[in-house]
Amino acid sequence: MNAIVWFLLIGLVAGWLAGVLVKGGGFGIVGDIVVGIVGAVVGGFLFGMLGIIAGGLLGAIATATAGAVVFIFLVRLLKRM
Template sequence: MHLSNQSLLVIIVVGIVAGWLAGRVMEGGGFGLVGDLLVGLIGAFIGDWLLPRLGIHLGVGIVALIINAFIGAVVLLLLLRLIGGGYRGRGWGRRRI
């Protein structure tokens, strides 16, 4: 499989946006650039696996990709919260006041 520079850029942008949105929804803040990217990318894989099994098809385009990755990222953060014993968004670029 060969990825062009343009498709790699789309994957990175979708991952960052989806991770940032999921961080905002779940905890009220993001996880930093790298954390948002990781959450968004893993969330995209989860969304690509989960949504078709639920009979949900969002269509094509960058907006559908972002929504798909966002849903997967929220599922990922919920799983981390359940497994991690009350994950509260510690670390991952959070500022301590």
């Protein structure tokens, strides 16, 4: 149960940070969590491909935020097509 709470909190923070960096604001609580969780998956994949290992709480937030920024960018790119 405790791991799920941390998972959701990291997703919330990462989604909010990515929203602020990309568009100047968050996506709401649920939207931030979803963007952050998807970002964690994308960021983990990309960092793994690059051989970057980011450990700990700050590393998890940084990885998820970087992945969320890439995810938001890709979504915007696909919307324009």
